[in-house]
Amino acid sequence: MKVNLNGKIDDIRAVWYESPVIKMIDQRLLPKELKIIDIRNTQELYNAIKDMAIRGAPSIGAAAAYGIAQAKVLGEDLDNAARLIKSSRPTAYDLFYAVDYVLSHKGQEEEYAKKYVESIVEKSRKIGLNGNEVIKNQTRILTHCNAGALASVDYGTALAPIRIAKETGKKLFVWVDETRPRLQGAKLTAWELLQEGISHKIIADNAAGLLFSRDQIDMVIVGADRIASNGDFANKIGTYEKAVLAHEHGKEFYVAAPITTFDFSIEDGSKIPIEERSEDEVKKIGSEFIAPDGSSAYNPAFDVTPNKYVTGFITEYGIFKPNELNRLKKFSKEYLEP
Numbered sequence: 347m348k349v350n351l352n353g354k355i356d357d358i359r360a361v362w363y364e365s366p367v368i369k370m371i372d373q374r375l376l377p378k379e380l381k382i383i384d385i386r387n388t389q390e391l392y393n394a395i396k397d398m399a400i401r402g403a404p405s406i407g408a409a410a411a412y413g414i415a416q417a418k419v420l421g422e423d424l425d426n427a428a429r430l431i432k433s434s435r436p437t438a439y440d441l442f443y444a445v446d447y448v449l450s451h452k453g454q455e456e457e458y459a460k461k462y463v464e465s466i467v468e469k470s471r472k473i474g475l476n477g478n479e480v481i482k483n484q485t486r487i488l489t490h491c492n493a494g495a496l497a498s499v500d501y502g503t504a505l506a507p508i509r510i511a512k513e514t515g516k517k518l519f520v521w522v523d524e525t526r527p528r529l530q531g532a533k534l535t536a537w538e539l540l541q542e543g544i545s546h547k548i549i550a551d552n553a554a555g556l557l558f559s560r561d562q563i564d565m566v567i568v569g570a571d572r573i574a575s576n577g578d579f580a581n582k583i584g585t586y587e588k589a590v591l592a593h594e595h596g597k598e599f600y601v602a603a604p605i606t607t608f609d610f611s612i613e614d615g616s617k618i619p620i621e622e623r624s625e626d627e628v629k630k631i632g633s634e635f636i637a638p639d640g641s642s643a644y645n646p647a648f649d650v651t652p653n654k655y656v657t658g659f660i661t662e663y664g665i666f667k668p669n670e671l672n673r674l675k676k677f678s679k680e681y682l683e684p
């Protein structure tokens with residue numbers, strides 16, 4: 347992605363590897379500060395994923411892949427490293443996929459971690475090309491959370507088709523849900539769209555109903571953290587209600603994700619583990635507490651949208667309806683085969 351780094355336009359990724367150091371953009375500081383941090387061991391990687399210095403399913407997977415390579419170079423016990431990395435966040439399937447993929451290439455961990463990440467970048471680019479096919483000129487698109495280059499090493503998942511559509515000369519407008527409580531939309535998606543010169547406005551999370559009712563939204567594109575075999579999928583809390591609204595108003599609702607987000611070991615969305623984060627994220631805005639001391643809060647980080655609301659899954663292999671996902675299954679183990 348193109349960024350303005352110390353006054354100079356640079357092309358960088360959300361995460362990369364300079365053996366034995368993992369480098370990543372600290373996403374907690376954006377848009378105020380673009381800072382690259384160094385991850386020097388597995389404990390530091392665990393902290394970076396858990397505290398969301400890096401976030402977004404494919405980027406978490408990429409960081410985890412590098413983590414196994416780094417643990418190998420540092421002479422750490424690989425089983426312990428894998429256990430710790432996998433315990434950092436429970437919902438994004440890419441994390442588990444990436445760790446198992448690199449571990450399955452014993453003795454070649456660095457080489458295969460790099461291969462994994464290159465393939466995520468290529469997959470994101472193809473998602474962009476495939477998704478562009480369903481975006482018409484003059485479309486107003488709603489997106490939720492951040493499913494851009496920051497979340498997917500480069501290009502993005504939900505934002506990749508939008509980038510390509512803009513490159514091909516289509517006129518677009520993006521409604522950006524702010525995405526409480528961590529504000530990934532207001533902070534990260536808006537920042538990426540601004541860097542790319544894509545026209546957009548941030549809206550409060552509860553504004554979408556009004557915009558749908560006034561016919562100001564043509565389609566929805568979101569990312570995913572885990573997709574079950576039947577097409578039920580987990581994404582950032584608040585996604586489900588946008589899907590119901592799109593359905594009610596007869597608008598298309600697409601989910602953009604690489605194969606590494608599909609968990610074919612589970613039948614439906616009820617089996618997807620949902621992360622619960624600190625209540626302080628809800629009780630605070632930024633660093634300031636806004637709720638009464640005596641009130642407690644509940645903070646599930648993801649919700650599960652039933653497959654019936656999904657028009658199609660935009661993947662690197664094409665676009666699939668929920669009832670066509672069995673055709674994707676054969677690709678899901680491509681990495682893990684000997």
Ligand code: MRU
Pocket residue numbers: 401402403404438490491492493494497498502503504530568569570571581582583647
């Ligand atoms: O909690 P986060 O910020 O990691 O959640 C991210 C999302 O929900 C994204 O939409 C999802 O990971 C897809 S990213 C390409």
